[in-house]
Amino acid sequence: MSKNNPSSSKKNLQQPKEKYSFFEDVHAVARLIPKGRVTNYGAIAKYLGTKMSARMVGWAMNAAHTAKPKIPAQRVVNRNGMLSGKMHFATPNTMEALLKKDGVAVKNDKVVDFEKIFWDPIKELGM
């Protein structure tokens, strides 16, 4: 069993059909973020069980632009509460504008009282 299988070394399925793409889950959680609240990439990654793959969450957000309905990616910032992804929006001002529209104060490209309005899916959703 531990031996390799020399014969048809066909690549197995990248993802079991039982499990959806990591991106889909990220999108789903992102849409669950309530208005006026923000979260970070690591929290979502951890909620999905891949706490170490916070990077993938950010990458998944890249697809958020094409996903429908539109995903409130502006509510997802880095662990420092900084609008690290503002440059990926239509305009660098879009993310900040959307956050302010949600009632989230933003100063110097950073969320004010980030920890105070922090929304943890594991805690809020009860895991």
Add this chain to the structure above:
DNA sequence: GCATTGACGAAGG
């Protein structure tokens, strides 16, 4: 097919 990058994060020096 390997090297680099990427909207991150935690740990080490």
Add this chain to the structure above:
DNA sequence: CCCTTCGCCAATG
């Protein structure tokens, strides 16, 4: 306490 390095997984060059 600030900066550097590693880890993660996927896409791109």
